[in-house]
Every structure is written in structure tokens, then in C-alpha cells.
């Protein structure tokens with residue numbers, strides 16, 4: 001299985017390859033960046049030909065401090081411009097290693113090997129790399145395409161179930177914004193890490209994301225914004241709890257339900273929250289916040305969302321299953337009223 005991506009002047013492919021075969025591609029010239037959960041689950045990582053850099057698992061590693069430590073280790077090794085940096089891990093490893101690859105020697109060859117469901121269907125394709133700063137998430141970064149993306153869905157068998165469900169929120173999102181056939185497949189069965197059609201579904205999502213980013217790599221036309229369905233509310237919820245005890249997939253599941261209610265209130269869609277909730281419940285994803293939300297603070301966080309042009313709140317709203325559009329200038333009072341109503 002393979003998806004070809006033409007992104008600006010870059011061309012690369014996202015292909016299915018066995019994990020061991022991927023590791024065999026690493027040469028003595030290369031660097032592999034991974035995290036300690038991956039080295040615990042896959043001891044063969046310690047036998048690769050290149051240099052292995054292991055970072056602590058978790059979002060805290062997407063930091064300036066960790067970036068500096070990794071870069072120091074790279075320059076202490078004999079890494080040259082013609083080497084490749086492999087990112088083997090979830091979105092944290094991919095984002096950090098990609099930013100390292102974009103900046104070391106002003107850019108070296110970079111290969112993504114996503115090992116979480118979220119990284120496979122979302123973060124490893126599209127070329128966004130970066131780290132968090134004290135001022136906020138993903139604030140320092142770049143658009144930097146990989147030379148290749150290799151996916152082995154079999155590694156999802158060691159991914160904690162909670163993180164599998166987290167990735168499923170993005171899979172479900174693709175169905176609502178672009179692909180009604182995918183929604184039908186998802187409605188028929190509950191996917192697990194051992195489902196026979198998992199690889200097919202992962203690559204279906206990869207192809208959908210690639211189509212969007214090929215059209216709008218640097219987010220200029222607004223098309224890429226449709227990938228942000230559920231994310232205006234979701235990102236604000238994540239920021240409010242300071243990214244603690246709420247996974248991204250959980251936040252956007254709550255966000256997608258809320259944004260369906262908002263689209264309905266605006267008269268843009270006939271969809272109701274009941275139409276969208278069951279798929280999230282199938283994967284133990286929340287449909288409303290489980291702890292207290294400060295609505296005034298949430299609204300001000302949404303007004304600061306990067307999609308907003310300064311007039312009201314901007315959201316990528318589903319108009320009907322498979323069709324999504326960026327809507328700007330939404331009245332904050334309406335959003336507040338809807339959220340207060342559905343979360344009461």
C-alpha cells in the first residue's frame with residue numbers, strides 16, 4: 001500500500017513496510033530519534049547501525065531544552081550533511097525530530113516512521129514540524145516535508161488502548177469532513193489494533209490528508225483548515241487544562257460534538273449532536289467535558305484561535321456528512337449559549 005504526495009516542489013511517498021525492514025534501512029551515517037516507550041517495546045532499536053537518540057516519552061519532550069539536548073548529541077556524533085534523521089515514534093517524536101532535521105545543517109534528509117495511530121493518520125504527513133514554548137504549543141516550527149513515511153500498523157498492537165482511541169478521534173473526523181463511506185465502515189465495526197482492515201483504513205486517512213495538504217500546504221487558501229473540525233473548541237479545552245489529563249483526541253471529540261451543535265444553531269447544518277456522538281462512545285471518547293469549564297476563558301481562547309481573522313470565532317463546520325467549511329465571524333455570545341446548553 002502506498003500514497004504518493006506532491007507537496008510544492010517535494011515529492012514523497014507514504015508506504016506500508018514491516019518494522020524490522022524499516023530498521024534495516026538505517027545506515028551508520030544516520031540518526032534515529034525515538035522515545036523510551038518505543039525502546040522498551042522494540043529492543044531491536046538498540047541494534048540499528050546508526051546512532052540512537054532516546055528522549056523521554058511525553059509532550060514535555062517537545063521542548064526547547066530537549067531540542068537543544070538532541071542537537072548536542074547529534075553534533076557529538078559523526079553526523080554529516082548526507083545522513084538521514086529517522087523519527088520513530090508518535091507525534092511528539094515526529095514533531096521534535098522533524099524540527100531538528102529542518103534546522104541541523106539548515107536541513108537534512110528526514111524519514112518519518114509513525115508508531116501511534118494519531119501519528120500515522122495525521123502528524124506524520126503534511127510537513128508540519130515543531131516544538132512547544134512556554135508561551136504555547138507548537139509555536140516554534142517549520143513546514144518541512146519528510147523524504148519518506150513508512151508505516152507498519154502492526155506496531156499499534158503495543159500502543160496503549162487509550163492512545164489507540166485517541167487516534168480514532170482523528171479517523172472519525174476524516175469521515176465527517178470528507179468521506180461518508182469511511183463513516184459507514186466505522187459504523188459497522190469497532191476497530192482494534194488487530195483488525196484486518198486497519199491498514200486499509202490508516203491509508204485511507206493518509207490519502208485524505210495528503211489530498212488536502214497537496215492543495216494547501218502552507219494553509220494559505222483555507223482548505224487545510226477543514227482538518228480542524230472540532231479543533232477550535234478542542235484546542236481551547238486543551239489550553240484551559242494546560243494539556244494535562246486530556247488527550248488531544250478526547251478534546252477534539254468533545255469539540256466535534258460541540259461544533260455540530262453550533263453549526264445547527266447557526267442554521268448551517270441539519271446534523272444534531274445525537275448523530276455524531278455514538279461513534280465517539282464506541283471508542284470510549286468523551287462527548288462533553290468531565291471537569292468544570294470556565295466558559296468565559298474558553299471563549300477568549302477561541303477568539304485567539306489561529307483560524308480567526310479577528311472578527312468573532314472561526315470554526316471548521318460540517319455542513320452535512322462528508323462536507324466541511326471554514327466559517328469565520330461567529331458570534332461569541334451564540335457559541336457561549338450553545339456550549340452552556342449542551343454541557344449543562
Ligand SMILES: NC(=O)c1ccc[n+]([C@@H]2O[C@H](COP(=O)([O-])OP(=O)(O)OC[C@H]3O[C@@H](n4cnc5c(N)ncnc54)[C@H](O)[C@@H]3O)[C@@H](O)[C@H]2O)c1
Nearest residue numbers: 037057058090091092093115116118119123128155158159
Ligand atoms: N505535525 C502535525 O501535523 C501534528 C498533527 C497532530 C498532532 N501533532 C502532535 O502530535 C503529538 C501527539 O502525538 P501522539 O498522540 O502520537 O503522542 P505521543 O508521541 O506522546 O505518543 C503517545 C504515547 O504512545 C507511546 N507510543 C507511541 N507509539 C507506540 C507504540 N507503537 N507502542 C507503544 N507505545 C507507543 C508514546 O511513547 C507515548 O507515550 C502532539 O504533540 C501534537 O501536537 C502534530
Ligand SMILES: [Zn+2]
Nearest residue numbers: 170231248252
Ligand atoms: Zn488534531
